[in-house]
Amino acid sequence: MQVPAPFEYERATSVDQAIGLLERLGNSARLVAGGHSLLPMMKLRLANFEYLIDINDLHGELGYIRLGAGEVRIGAMTRHRELLESDALAEVFPIFRDAERVIADPIVRNRGTLGGSLCQADPSEDLSAVCTTLDASCVIRGPRNTERVVSMEEFHVGPYETAVADNEILTEIRIPVKPYASGSAYAKVERRAGDWAVVSAGAAIWLDAAGRIADARVGLAAVGPNTTGIPEISAALRGQEPAEALYELAGAIAARTCDPVTDTRGSADYKRHLADELTRRTLRTAVSRARS
Amino acid sequence: MQVTVTVNGVEYTKEIEGRLLLVHFLRDVLGLTGTHWGCDTSNCGTCVVWMDGEPVKSCTVLAAMAGGREVRTVEGLANGAELDPIQEGFRQCHGLQCGFCTPGMLMTCRHLLDKNPDPTEGEIREAISGQICRCTGYSSIVRSVRWAAVHEAASK
Missing domain, CATH: 3.10.20.30 (Beta-grasp domain)
Known part of the structure; x- marks a missing residue:
């Protein structure tokens, strides 16, 4: 029987009350949202805490998808299923629906949250790659109503490590909506349904009125210590006319700049091949969506 | 606590x-x-x-x-001695052999039918994709859910 080591259970009733608990309990406490990453790690004693603070009651406060003119704001407690089922979100950023279709399984998606996925900071985690691709920023709230906004690069300090301090909570993700025709896509290769990615890639494209690439971003998962955005690809694509040769170039850059390791999911060479292929594939889809 | x-x-x-x-x-x-x-x-x-x-x-x-x-x-699920249609479907269509996965399958499939009373085979397979059955190869589970869908529609 796998059970976590003993801990004290607390239930948060508001964001501010949760922060108050975190201030008091320090690094002996951890927030638990859906729990589908944290509880398995605690069962395996890979993570041990004296206190767990259940924030599921904060879904009313932090579970939302708000579409504004220049920005989409998504609450950290928004569950995978809600991200998958939101037609409005899929309309603006179809990459979310692509990714959510291949994250875990429908039952797990009923519990897992956007904020929990990002805070887990697993290098193979799909929503981190999505948020990196979309140039999202993370809103982190701390004691006395202080709030700071960090980029995904700043948010991910290292594997399983984020910029969120012991007395802080990730409350919201903000994604810029640029004034261009946009398209985005996600693709993942996994060993079996619902598994972690062998490699996955996200792409987002913004086309100007002349149909040229105003901006482009690619985010890869499972090929380095963090989910990695690749500025070199963005630089190579900006100002260009979308074309197959350009996707090949981007794929080559992805394969060259990523940093995979050989493990049970595949060899480093195979993962580089996938980074190349999935970069091309997602760029192709993103462009066709931006044009439609 | x-x-x-x-x-x-x-x-x-x-x-x-x-x-x-x-x-x-x-x-x-x-x-x-x-x-x-x-x-x-x-x-x-x-x-x-x-x-x-x-x-x-x-x-x-x-x-x-x-x-x-x-x-x-x-x-x-059952109402006294009266089985829920999803349970009856599993019984009629051999949706189980050893029965180990059955409670989870029944709960997921009941929820599917509540949300989607006429699911396709693809939708049924997607709904149970987070669950493992080592006996049926899933085919008879799909048939069981379809049985329940058809009989529920007929009884309304």
């Missing part, structure tokens, strides 16, 4: 450890052994129950998290 959970319409208040998982609370504390305990890793899905109307894997939910919420287990 003390927790109060409503299971199949009955309210239970029990003294538990914070680390107790919902599956063990149901089986060992309440004696509701219809919910099965399988892989412990949220992969196999035999422990699926509903919490506030949504299927969850009860091996990866703390009993404390269910405090103040409504849980429905496989014991809550």
Whole structure:
């Protein structure tokens, strides 16, 4: 029987009350949202805490998808299923629906949250790659109503490590909506349904009125210590006319700049091949969506 | 700590450890052994129950998290001696052989039919994609759900 080591259970009733608990309990406490990453790690004693603070009651406060003119704001407690089922979100950023279709399984998606996925900071985690691709920023709230906004690069300090301090909570993700025709896509290769990615890639494209690439971003998962955005690809694509040769170039850059390791999911060479292929594939889809 | 959970319409208040998982609370504390305990890793899905109307894997939910919420287990499907149509479907179409995965399958498929009374084979297979059956190859589970869908539609 796998059970976590003993801990004290607390239930948060508001964001501010949760922060108050975190201030008091320090690094002996951890927030638990859906729990589908944290509880398995605690069962395996890979993570041990004296206190767990259940924030599921904060879904009313932090579970939302708000579409504004220049920005989409998504609450950290928004569950995978809600991200998958939101037609409005899929309309603006179809990459979310692509990714959510291949994250875990429908039952797990009923519990897992956007904020929990990002805070887990697993290098193979799909929503981190999505948020990196979309140039999202993370809103982190701390004691006395202080709030700071960090980029995904700043948010991910290292594997399983984020910029969120012991007395802080990730409350919201903000994604810029640029004034261009946009398209985005996600693709993942996994060993079996619902598994972690062998490699996955996200792409987002913004086309100007002349149909040229105003901006482009690619985010890869499972090929380095963090989910990695690749500025070199963005630089190579900006100002260009979308074309197959350009996707090949981007794929080559992805394969060259990523940093995979050989493990049970595949060899480093195979993962580089996938980074190349999935970069091309997602760029192709993103462009066709931006044009439609 | 003390927790109060409503299971199949009955309210239970029990003294538990914070680390107790919902599956063990149901089986060992309440004696509701219809919910099965399988892989412990949220992969196999035999422990699926509903919490506030949504299927969850009860091996990866703390009993404390269910405090103040409504849980429905496989014991809550039948109405006395009258089986729920999804149970009858599994019986009619051999939706089980060893029966180990069945409680989780039934809870997920009941939820599917409530949301989508006329699911396609693809939709059924997607709905149970987080659950493992080693006997049926899933074909007879798909047939069972279709049986329930057709009979429910006919009885309305």
